[in-house]
Amino acid sequence: MIRVFIVDDSATVRKVVAEILNSAADIDVIGSAQNPIFADKRMALDWPDVIVLDVEMPQMDGITYLKKLMVEHPTPVVMCSTLTHDGSATSIKALGLGAVEVVGKPTVNLAAGLNDSARDLIEAVRAAALVNIKRVVSGVSASARLSSKKPSPARPAPPRGKATRTKASDTAGGRASSAIAGVASKADKLIVIGTSTGGTQALELVLSQLPVTTPGIAVVQHMPEGFTKPFAERLNSICEVEVREAGQGDALRPGLVLIAPGGRHLQIQRRGFQFYARIVDAPPVSRHRPSVDVLFRSVAKFASAKVLGVIMTGMGEDGASGMKEMHDHKAKTLAQNEASCVVFGMPAMAIKAGAVDDIVPLEGIAKCLADFA
Structure with a gap:
């Protein structure tokens, strides 16, 4: 049984969240409080397995309490x-401070059955209960170090389509020529990444180490609609490569990372030697939208030694069957190892399916991506 405590200044929200979670046979809401100060006192008597935390509260906000916790x-x-721009951006910040999942505030009418937002909340709590909290805390320290770095003049997001040229030309003399040559040699290569719980911190660590000569990358991170744009903006602020939320028809190229938009699927299409993003409004696959399997299957049809699939920390099996299709079509594949995962679910299922060539610790994934040739 997963024991949960709810912290939210709205009595209505506390009631709705409790009703949703208590409707799951494996979850028990053991208490709630209107702010972190009261929560600390009540939880001291019976500490929960998972805390569901609001962002904006009087006396002490969720971010301050998360740091303390x-x-x-x-x-x-x-x-x-709440699904406002400010609320979404703050929630993304919270993921770098140790929160393991982010969901929009749900609505519910139990008589009519659970809606998607309610199911997302239940699954988020289940995923949170499985995390390796030591890995989460370790990721907080790494995220703090990345955030404290002062961006170089090349760091702000350039105009669309100009990132590679701008950042390569900012490198002096021979290094610029070398970088441009490196970009040209990797223009027909593609990397696809799938991740879920713990993935925000993992992606920060991996993407922040990549040079602009890295092949184009498409990423599915399980995240609700409204949260992926601020997540991409945060990544862009700490990375040398350009990172942005994927748009319809975006062309992938070296030095560009596209993040699948929340609430929609991302597929990759190939025309000649060029890869393009296709955004699809379709039902969830294995309860997920975006789905890692949808992304991986879209590249399996043209997969070859010039395509690399990566599956990282996360709960469940999304991505395992899609990666197996890629693997069977001769793509190179790798999975994050158990010791470095916050939740060793998705990589474990891909390994079990016989879809993985190499198993790599989180700290070694960036080099695999940068060296992909």
Whole structure:
């Protein structure tokens, strides 16, 4: 049984969230509080397995409490946020501070059955209960180091389509020529990545180490609609490569990372030697939208030694069957190892399916991507 405590200043939200979670046979809401100060006092008597935390509250906001919690009593946290731009951006910040999942505030009419937002909340709590909290805390430290770095003049997002040229030309003399040659040699290569719980911190670590000569990358990170754009913006602020939310028809190229938009599927189409993003409004696949399997299957049809598939930390089996299709069509594939995963679910299922060539610790994935040739 997963024991959950809810912290939200709205009595209505606390009631709705409790009703949703208590409708699941494996979840028990053991208490709630209107702010972190009261929550600490009540949880001290019976500490929960997972905390569902609001972002904006009086007396102490969710971000401040999250920082305190990860130092004093590390506990898996699911951030429950309104789908405003400010709320979404703050929730993304929370993921770098130790929250393991982020969901929009749900609505429910139990008589009519659970809607998608309610099911997302239940699955987020289940995923949070499985996390390796030591890996989460370790990721917080790494995220803090990345955030403290001052961006170089090349770091701000350039105009669309100009990132590779701008950043390569900012390199002095011979290094610029070398970078341009490196870009040209990798223009017909593609990397696809799938991840879920723990993936935001993992992607920060991996993508922030990549040079602009890295082949184009398409990423599915399980995340609700409204959260992927601020997530991409955060990544772009700490990476040398350009990172943005994928748009319909975006052309992939070296030095560009496209993040699948929340609530929609991302597929890759190939025309000649060029790869393009295709955004699809379609039902969830294995409960996920975007789905890693949808991305991986879209490249399996033209997969070859010039395509690399990567599956990282996350709960469940999304991506395993799609990666097997890629593997069977001669794509190179790798999975994050168990010791470095926050949740060793998706990589484990891909390994079990016989879809993985290499198993790599998180700290070694960036080199595999940068060296892909």
